[in-house]
Amino acid sequence: MSCRPVIIGCSALPVGRHQTPSNAEVHVVEHELLARLVVEAMADSGAERERVGAIVVAQPRPYTRQQYFSTFMTSYLRIPCDGIVMEVLGNGLTGALAFDKALDEVALGRTEVALALGINMETAISARDHMMESMRKTGDVDFHAPAGFTPISWYALDMQRYMFEYGVSRSEVASVAVKNRGHAAHNPLAQFRKPITLEEVLAQRSIVEPLGLYEVPPRGDGAACVVIASEQYARRRGLSYVIIRSRAFHHEGVHQIGDVPADMIGFTAAATAAAAGFEAAGLGPDAVDLAELYAPCTIVEVLASEAAGFFPKGLGAHAAATGMTSLGGKIPIGTSGGLTSRGHPSYATPLYSVVELFDQLRGRAGPRQVDSARIGFLMNELGNYNAALVHVLEAAK
């Protein structure tokens, strides 16, 4: 297992509004933010700079002015590489793909140290203009986009169906937002940290019925860098690390909607990938100490928690409403604050989840630390877009 990849360090920017409007006199630019994070993450890891041989960058939003960002950053920080220098893109999985590909570079023996990084800047673009682009990412651009579907409208469809099939109330699902905010209060990287009540969540203006403002993801800018190394290198250098115990992926071959009736809220791809990830890790959902799920909306966290096997179908919302997914509960989910409160700088979001699990499994998560956290479950899945990527992480002894 000489090439077994492990996580050795990370750094992330607090999620928030960082992007400056195009007419600003003084700008915040993406490469200055990211370069600092790379230096911090490397210092956090204790790895030697000259051992970095692969850089995998989550492709930035089109609103990021600098393009060809991976070779640009490689030049900006003068890092010659023999493994790979590349950008990756895969819907909401983008940051997770950067992580996954960096793991591969180490596992294949192409480098001893690899960087997975990403920056997502979009808040200077209004939501209505941003949706002109994101609407083209839903379903078939000629047969669905003309109807006015937006990415989160699909999650609203999931929500309506979930309430209908299982007789669950909106407020039970909405309790996820309250729980996440409570977690975010203890996370300095989180975009929204002031506690909220269920009444406040339910009173927000409607965005996509029945989901209101606090039940859908806020828009945010963010950036993160994760340092991967071979276990052999980490041991040789005496570094602390987190193990990748297993990895699994599934896509059903259906993009958002098939042409025959099927269960949309079973999140089959996520269920398949989660089961495969658990099997490869040799453990089950009961062994997980905490989970970070890619869940842009409250309902997505509920459905993903059921698909992962933490709760039976139809009971995920009740589990959240009764504190089972809160810190101190049976299976804490989104101790970072989740996408609704830590924030959702989309293409970098999965990297933030890696950062959270790394901090938790290293025992350095401060007031939101899960006691004796040993197994972390990372699932980046795309809901009805159907791809699901699972990593089971483990604290090194």
Place this chain on the structure above:
Amino acid sequence: MTMPLVKLSHSRRYPPRATEFTRVFWDALAEGRFLVTRCRGCQRHSFPPKPICPHCWTDVIDWEEITTEGRIYSWTRVHAGPAIFEEDLPYAIGIVDLDCGIRVACPFIGDAAWQCGMAVEMVSVIYADGPFFGARQKGGSHNSYMV
């Protein structure tokens, strides 16, 4: 089997592109007929229509007109949408499972109290610049005329 035509005076907000292949669908839609593709080999339907069967990858494809009544699988009303849809806000969209076994996602036409399981029928919405398909409450007569 023709669908009701619902006429709207404005143009489609985001007009679909027709290809040499899919223009058959759009031309039929303008006349109130809903066509899907059907593989001559495996006999399975496809929607949106495809010149290659996704199941067996052959290109021997027939067009077949389908019946257009069904039930709502799910729905939502969009209150925050893309700039180009601003005049329509809020607007309802959803998924319909047709009795013939096809699933369609489309705009919902009219102001019904939409619910999962509700009976609906497909309509051809005739905009100033061309057609698109939608669903409305079964038996509805919102701004429509039969041809």
